[in-house]
Amino acid sequence: MTDMHLSNHDQMADCLQGLRVIDLTRNLPGPFATRLLADLGADVLKIEPKQGDPARVFGELFAALNHGKMTEKHDFHDPKAIEAIKAHLKKADVMLDSFRPGVLAEMGLDAKTLHVINPKLVIVSITGYGVADCHSTEDADSEDGSQVNHDWANKAGHDINFMAMSGVLDQLKTAQGEQAMPNIQFADLAGGSDTAVIALLAAVFAAQRTGRGRHTAISMTHSLYNHMVMPKVTGKLIQSLSGNGLNDTLLPQHDFLGGALPCYRLYQTADKRHMAVGSLELKFWQGLCEVLKLPSLKKIHWQLGIMPNRPESEAASNTIAEKFAGQTLEHWQCVFAATDICVTPVLSLHEAKAHPLFAHQDEHHATSGWQQVN
Numbered sequence: 001m002t003d004m005h006l007s008n009h010d011q012m013a014d015c016l017q018g019l020r021v022i023d024l025t026r027n028l029p030g031p032f033a034t035r036l037l038a039d040l041g042a043d044v045l046k047i048e049p050k051q052g053d054p055a056r057v058f059g060e061l062f063a064a065l066n067h068g069k070m071t072e073k074h075d076f077h078d079p080k081a082i083e084a085i086k087a088h089l090k091k092a093d094v095m096l097d098s099f100r101p102g103v104l105a106e107m108g109l110d111a112k113t114l115h116v117i118n119p120k121l122v123i124v125s126i127t128g129y130g131v132a133d134c135h136s137t138e139d140a141d142s143e144d145g146s147q148v149n150h151d152w153a154n155k156a157g158h159d160i161n162f163m164a165m166s167g168v169l170d171q172l173k174t175a176q177g178e179q180a181m182p183n184i185q186f187a188d189l190a191g192g193s194d195t196a197v198i199a200l201l202a203a204v205f206a207a208q209r210t211g212r213g214r215h216t217a218i219s220m221t222h223s224l225y226n227h228m229v230m231p232k233v234t235g236k237l238i239q240s241l242s243g244n245g246l247n248d249t250l251l252p253q254h255d256f257l258g259g260a261l262p263c264y265r266l267y268q269t270a271d272k273r274h275m276a277v278g279s280l281e282l283k284f285w286q287g288l289c290e291v292l293k294l295p296s297l298k299k300i301h302w303q304l305g306i307m308p309n310r311p312e313s314e315a316a317s318n319t320i321a322e323k324f325a326g327q328t329l330e331h332w333q334c335v336f337a338a339t340d341i342c343v344t345p346v347l348s349l350h351e352a353k354a355h356p357l358f359a360h361q362d363e364h365h366a367t368s369g370w371q372q373v374n
Contacts (some may be wrong), residue, residue, distance in 0.1 A: 011372040016042040017084045019204070019342070022088050023069065024109075025098040026053040028159075028185060029126050029192030029220065032063040034096060036197050039368055045088060046068040049076055064364035082108050090117050093207075094200055098126045111215035122203040123215040126192050127156040129165070130219030152221075159220075162187035166224035171231055171252045175259055175266070190227060191220035231255060257342070260308035262317040265302060266346065273329035277320075278342035285343035292323050 019042040023034040026048065038044045046053075055062045060248045075079035086109070089095055095114070097104060104110045104125070111123050128150035154166075163169040163186060172180040196218045207213045207329065234256035252258045259265040263285040268272045279285045282303045289298045300306050300316040325330065329345055336343045345351075353357060353365060361367045 011304055012295035012368070012370055013039065013041040016040040019043065019094065020092045021045065022047060022085070024085075025096050025126060027055050027098070028065070029188040029196070030096050030098045031055065032189060033126070033193040033196045033200075034069065035065050036193065037094075037200075045086075045092075046071045047085060048073045050067045050074070058363070064366060067364065076107055079108075085109065086114070086117060089114055089121060092118065092121060093204055094122045094124065096124045096126065096196065096200070100156075101125070101127060101131045111213075115213060119213060120207045121213040122200060122207055123198050123213065124200045124203070125215070125217045126196050127153070127217050127219055128162055129153055129155060129221050131217045155286050157221075159185040159187045161190060162221040162224060166191075166221045167228060167231075168224045171228070171258070173252045173258075176252055177251060177253055187224050191223035191326045192218060195220075196222040219295045232259060254308070256308070261302060262297075262313060262320055265317070267321055269324055269329045269332060270326060271328045271330075274346040275324055275329065275332050275336075276344050276346050278343070278344075284341045287339065288320075288343060291335065291339055291341065291343075292320065294319060294323065 019037065021037055021042050021044045023030060023044055023046045025031055025034070031046070031053070034042075034044045034046070046066060048071060051065075052063065052073065055065065060264055072084075074084060076082070089109075094111050095109075097109075104123075114121050114123065129150070130148060132153045133147045155167075160169070163182070166187070168186065169179075169182075172182055174180060181219060186303055199216050199218060203214050203216055231252070254260050257264055260284075261280070263277065263279045266276055268274055277288065279288045282301050283300050286298045289295055297316050297319065299310050302308070327335075332343075333345050347355065353361070358367055
């Protein structure tokens with residue numbers, strides 16, 4: 001079989017060959033992280049409690065997250081089981097867990113203990129709110145004021161809580177300002193799984209060079225907060241351009257990429273569907289105006305100094321909204337199919353599954369986010 005006939009998973013499956021991963025995680029964030037590692041060729045041993053991973057009740061979800069992994073079940077309260085896990089860890093490169101801070105030490109699987117038997121072991125703990133030092137920032141032993149100091153480390157939570165506390169959930173507002181309830185687990189997957197894989201691979205690379213492993217805690221809440229790089233900056237930009245004081249609160253739906261720009265927002269169609277207009281740059285915006293036969297709007301663009309706070313910008317949004325509202329989603333799909341101006345239909349999950357973009361998805365409806373270019 002040539003590379004041209006290999007799936008994207010298979011093409012990249014040699015990248016992490018030989019990487020030995022012990023996975024103590026359950027539910028979604030950890031198993032998806034180790035699923036990514038397995039897709040890249042890592043050997044993953046999933047160790048579950050005697051009652052099994054709670055995600056097993058979801059059937060297809062569990063299979064999608066854990067296929068191709070070796071599995072064992074142990075009683076984490078049994079010293080003999082802990083010794084069996086340690087035997088695996090002695091030969092492993094990485095251990096992932098998703099316990100609350102302090103649980104690993106109670107189990108006898110803390111970094112201090114494990115690094116005695118395997119100095120190169122990388123330990124990655126996926127947590128909701130991170131870990132915190134007991135020292136205050138004014139402590140004389142502190143070299144700077146950057147210590148993590150909060151009382152949230154041992155609090156329970158799920159994706160919706162981490163999104164809420166990071167400020168991300170508040171950013172998901174409708175055009176009318178109503179709070180949206182997301183059906184995608186951004187904290188679990190972006191804040192947890194993806195961040196864990198990045199930190200893990202970086203730590204393994206360092207361990208290969210130095211011979212020393214480390215224990216890294218991933219905070220899903222802090223990772224999500226770090227992802228808000230745009231709202232932290234663009235809100236101030238819009239406020240300064242509008243002449244409002246910087247202490248005023250800018251609503252997410254009025255932010256630079258939150259719907260304030262006519263060239264970057266959602267427009268409803270006649271059948272109550274939506275088209276996503278991402279014509280952010282001037283050339284794309286002018287192309288959009290040509291397709292919609294609205295040449296008078298070509299100069300109404302932020303790169304030409306027409307910012308969202310200007311009446312002509314708001315008028316442009318209204319004009320385009322009326323245009324899109326006059327035809328169905330199917331009509332607009334046909335109109336924009338042959339264009340290259342960053343305008344796409346908002347597809348349902350069913351429509352996305354059937355789209356040629358995802359023709360190479362596997363039996364679990366998964367497609368990797370990477371492709372090897374031959």
